[in-house]
Amino acid sequence: MLFTSYEFIGFVALLLVLYYLIPKRFQWMLLLVASYVFYILADPMYLPYILVTTFTTYAAALIMQKDADKTSDYLKLHKEDMEKDARKAYKAARKKVRARVMTLCILINVGILMFVKYVNFIIGNVNSVLQVGDPAGQFALLDVIVPMGISFYTFMALSYLIDVYRGTVRAESNPGKLALFITFFPHIVQGPISRYGDLSVTLFEEHAFDKTKVSFGLQRIMWGFFKKLVVADRIMPAVTTVIGDTEGGHRGMYALVCVIFYTIELYADFTGGIDITIGIAEALGITVKENFERPYFSMSLKEYWRRWHITMCSWFRDYIFYPVSGSKWLQKFTKFSRKTFGEKVGRRLPVYISSFIVWFTTGLWHGASWNFIVWGLLNYLVLMISEEFEPLYDRFHNRFKWSNTRAYDLFRILRTFLLICVLNLFDCFEHVGDTFKMLASIFTVHNWNELAEGGLLNIGMSGLDYLIILLAVIVMITVSLLQRKESVRVQIAALKYPVRVLIWFGLFLCILLVGAYGIGYDSSQFIYNRF
Amino acid sequence: MKKSKKVIVILVTVAIIIAVLYFLQKLLVPKYVDGIVEGALVAEYYQEENKDFDVIFIGDCEVYENFSPVALWEEYGINSYIRGSAEQYIFQSYYLLEDTLRYHKPEVVVFNIQSLQFGKAQNEAYNRMSIEGMKWSKSKVDCIKASMTEEEDFITYVFPILRYHSRWNEITSEDFKYMFKSKKISHNGYFMRIDVKAAENVPTGRPLGNYDFDENAWKYLDMMRELCDENDIKLIMIKAPSLYPYWYDQYDAQVVDYAKKYNLPYYNFLSLGDETGIDYSTDTYDGGLHMNLSGAEKLSHYFGNILVNEYGVSDRRGDATLEAIWNEKIKDYNAEIEAQKIKYGID
Numbered sequence: 001m002l003f004t005s006y007e008f009i010g011f012v013a014l015l016l017v018l019y020y021l022i023p024k025r026f027q028w029m030l031l032l033v034a035s036y037v038f039y040i041l042a043d044p045m046y047l048p049y050i051l052v053t054t055f056t057t058y059a060a061a062l063i064m065q066k067d068a069d070k071t072s073d074y075l076k077l078h079k080e081d082m083e084k085d086a087r088k089a090y091k092a093a094r095k096k097v098r099a100r101v102m103t104l105c106i107l108i109n110v111g112i113l114m115f116v117k118y119v120n121f122i123i124g125n126v127n128s129v130l131q132v133g134d135p136a137g138q139f140a141l142l143d144v145i146v147p148m149g150i151s152f153y154t155f156m157a158l159s160y161l162i163d164v165y166r167g168t169v170r171a172e173s174n175p176g177k178l179a180l181f182i183t184f185f186p187h188i189v190q191g192p193i194s195r196y197g198d199l200s201v202t203l204f205e206e207h208a209f210d211k212t213k214v215s216f217g218l219q220r221i222m223w224g225f226f227k228k229l230v231v232a233d234r235i236m237p238a239v240t241t242v243i244g245d246t247e248g249g250h251r252g253m254y255a256l257v258c259v260i261f262y263t264i265e266l267y268a269d270f271t272g273g274i275d276i277t278i279g280i281a282e283a284l285g286i287t288v289k290e291n292f293e294r295p296y297f298s299m300s301l302k303e304y305w306r307r308w309h310i311t312m313c314s315w316f317r318d319y320i321f322y323p324v325s326g327s328k329w330l331q332k333f334t335k336f337s338r339k340t341f342g343e344k345v346g347r348r349l350p351v352y353i354s355s356f357i358v359w360f361t362t363g364l365w366h367g368a369s370w371n372f373i374v375w376g377l378l379n380y381l382v383l384m385i386s387e388e389f390e391p392l393y394d395r396f397h398n399r400f401k402w403s404n405t406r407a408y409d410l411f412r413i414l415r416t417f418l419l420i421c422v423l424n425l426f427d428c429f430e431h432v433g434d435t436f437k438m439l440a441s442i443f444t445v446h447n448w449n450e451l452a453e454g455g456l457l458n459i460g461m462s463g464l465d466y467l468i469i470l471l472a473v474i475v476m477i478t479v480s481l482l483q484r485k486e487s488v489r490v491q492i493a494a495l496k497y498p499v500r501v502l503i504w505f506g507l508f509l510c511i512l513l514v515g516a517y518g519i520g521y522d523s524s525q526f527i528y529n530r531f
Numbered sequence: 532m533k534k535s536k537k538v539i540v541i542l543v544t545v546a547i548i549i550a551v552l553y554f555l556q557k558l559l560v561p562k563y564v565d566g567i568v569e570g571a572l573v574a575e576y577y578q579e580e581n582k583d584f585d586v587i588f589i590g591d592c593e594v595y596e597n598f599s600p601v602a603l604w605e606e607y608g609i610n611s612y613i614r615g616s617a618e619q620y621i622f623q624s625y626y627l628l629e630d631t632l633r634y635h636k637p638e639v640v641v642f643n644i645q646s647l648q649f650g651k652a653q654n655e656a657y658n659r660m661s662i663e664g665m666k667w668s669k670s671k672v673d674c675i676k677a678s679m680t681e682e683e684d685f686i687t688y689v690f691p692i693l694r695y696h697s698r699w700n701e702i703t704s705e706d707f708k709y710m711f712k713s714k715k716i717s718h719n720g721y722f723m724r725i726d727v728k729a730a731e732n733v734p735t736g737r738p739l740g741n742y743d744f745d746e747n748a749w750k751y752l753d754m755m756r757e758l759c760d761e762n763d764i765k766l767i768m769i770k771a772p773s774l775y776p777y778w779y780d781q782y783d784a785q786v787v788d789y790a791k792k793y794n795l796p797y798y799n800f801l802s803l804g805d806e807t808g809i810d811y812s813t814d815t816y817d818g819g820l821h822m823n824l825s826g827a828e829k830l831s832h833y834f835g836n837i838l839v840n841e842y843g844v845s846d847r848r849g850d851a852t853l854e855a856i857w858n859e860k861i862k863d864y865n866a867e868i869e870a871q872k873i874k875y876g877i878d
Contacts (some may be wrong), residue, residue, distance in 0.1 A: 008685045501544055513696050
């Protein structure tokens with residue numbers, strides 16, 4: 001069931017009505033049923049995978065929690081008769097046991113994720129390394145089902161498990177509630193990657209009908225549909241035409257247009273989807289963490305990654321970067337590198353290693369393909385170089401006062417945007433070489449004359465489409481600028497009733513009339529669904 | 532604000548929103564007045580004040596362009612109507628017949644079997660032209676369900692604005708003019724053309740891998756036969772004399788067998804050229820696909836005689852009410868002939 005399908009709209013509408021009609025204590029159960037219905041409707045074959053993840057996570061977390069509670073009780077009971085060292089040793093021993101339980105559960109769930117998502121990638125690479133030309137001698141690719149949202153729900157389950165191990169959240173004793181956390185339908189498809197500690201507060205709460213929350217939620221859903229249907233799906237034909245042109249006719253000027261268009265499409269598609277997710281949750285009285293903070297207004301790549309896909313970035317930070325940085329082997333290596341390479345370089349090397357692991361896995365998480373790995377590593381490279389040059393930038397800003405002006409900020413925003421455009425292009429081509437060829441063509445193929453000859457009208461978009469996109473992008477930028485002060489919905493709510501009605505009904509009409517949906521359009525799946 | 536005032540404001544807002552959406556929908560749906568007019572045919576039936584028709588023709592363009600109810604009335608006093616639409620699939624024919632029976636029970640139903648070759652809908656645009664004009668009823672709901680292609684959604688039939696939302700950049704003055712009342716384009720379902728384009732170089736059919744009609748098509752023919760039996764209606768199967776799309780002998784043999792099995796009359800006008808007097812150099816306007824007025828009147832002359840003499844269809848010319856209605860229709864019919872003569876430069 002696509003988010004943009006009529007079935008999904010009907011499904012959400014029915015759920016909302018039932019949600020506020022039934023006794024409040026049953027609300028979370030209704031959500032659980034709805035989430036499973038949503039998941040089964042996608043494909044019943046996905047079900048065993050998510051059930052295994054739910055069950056193993058539930059059981060492991062509960063075992064860890066019981067052990068932690070027992071340990072705590074035991075230590076309390078023997079507060080007087082145990083030496084400090086003995087207490088410490090006992091604690092450490094129990095923690096080791098819990099770590100083993102956690103590791104086993106992580107291995108099972110990461111193992112499932114690795115198998116369904118990466119087994120064919122590994123087989124393909126093994127075949128390439130062995131250079132077996134004859135298909136008969138190659139390892140055959142496996143016919144594996146990739147369950148919907150597996151990357152998202154596995155990460156959510158892992159974060160819960162690790163948080164229970166760390167003692168930052170208590171294990172959920174009700175399997176139904178944990179199952180709801182993992183399968184909660186609005187965010188299973190493309191996130192955000194919620195944390196149990198954040199989501200559970202409102203997910204299991206009883207919610208009375210709150211007019212403001214419901215209307216704010218519906219407004220957010222509409223805004224999401226606007227981005228997805230009016231911008232992303234309308235611009236998509238141009239992107240697919242240029243990228244899909246394997247003959248290479250659409251290069252040069254078209255390549256430049258395509259990289260910019262793809263970045264707009266990706267933004268409208270992903271943030272639109274997240275708006276729909278957060279909007280549905282809000283209408284149900286549930287708070288889901290924001291995933292974006294005007295990312296294309298970032299002045300550096302580092303800032304961009306603090307503002308784009310926030311929940312994913314914080315996940316990698318908390319569950320990969322910190323554990324790797326604090327690991328014994330890296331601590332040992334830090335000591336060694338400080339001794340060997342001196343304080344300055346020796347201190348930086350472990351950061352490089354941790355960051356490399358983070359960006360390698362980030363790339364891999366996005367897809368089982370080398371282009372995603374290269375994309376991750378290029379991000380890593382730019383970020384590391386930027387960090388190394390930071391003292392130089394500081395000196396530059398101190399020396400040249402004009403570099404602190406708004407105009408220079410605008411230049412930095414534009415520069416970062418173009419950098420993001422280039423990096424995003426690695427999403428589009430499975431073969432990394434094709435991406436480089438495409439980028440190189442911007443400088444080597446001189447076909448700007450085709451711009452005047454109406455070349456852009458031959459890539460699946462009409463003049464009217466360009467006008468609609470232009471106006472819609474202006475609206476999105478304006479909304480982003482207004483958002484800096486406070487939520488745009490709050491600002492609109494403060495306006496007079498007729499103005500409010502005009503704004504929201506106008507937005508509805510825009511989606512209804514200008515949205516790229518129905519016959520003649522390819523209203524597609526969200527881009528982040530494939531991750 | 533007082534609660535009662537608040538409620539009134541909300542109600543007024545909702546009413547305005549619904550009104551705007553209603554007008555937008557009316558504006559955006561195609562009017563089928565000029566250009567592709569076939570989409571208007573199905574809805575025109577409901578405008579008939581007196582639906583007491585004795586003969587109902589059901590089928591695709593091979594009925595609505597090949598038979599003239601006015602000619603049947605003038606010559607035989609047959610009170611008939613054509614419930615035809617472009618590329619009407621057999622399941623649509625069935626539900627249109629079911630829909631027709633909600634209003635009256637004819638003596639004879641004439642079904643053109645060309646659509647037997649399609650087990651499922653081939654084209655969304657044709658679905659729209661056959662279904663959208665139907666008044667809402669269980670028949671229409673079933674018809675939509677039976678017809679929808681994979682890319683279609685039921686809700687778009689309920690709210691056609693969802694289908695035609697992007698037509699805002701094609702809006703013409705016609706869309707405003709015919710928003711609420713459309714111009715009649717047929718004569719009891721007959722779509723008239725008087726110009727001539729002789730049939731030349733008619734392509735013969737390519738050999739097919741399989742000539743068997745789809746199970747679904749047979750299912751609906753069975754349902755149509757049973758529906759007629761239940762209502763004591765004589766079902767007559769015909770194949771109009773259209774030369775293209777090619778009608779294979781293998782197709783014909785299956786229909787002949789079916790007719791024999793259920794004792795149904797079947798007339799293949801392609802093999803009755805001498806009897807009907809159809810001359811493909813003068814009686815078609817598009818090279819043999821459809822008859823022009825001359826062809827349709829010849830066919831009506833021949834078939835009217837069969838309807839009266841073999842199936843006892845009544846001569847209703849003595850009925851004053853019907854006479855009055857038909858006199859008006861004949862006037863319109865003749866006026867259009869004159870208008871088309873000017874349009875096509877025919878003396």
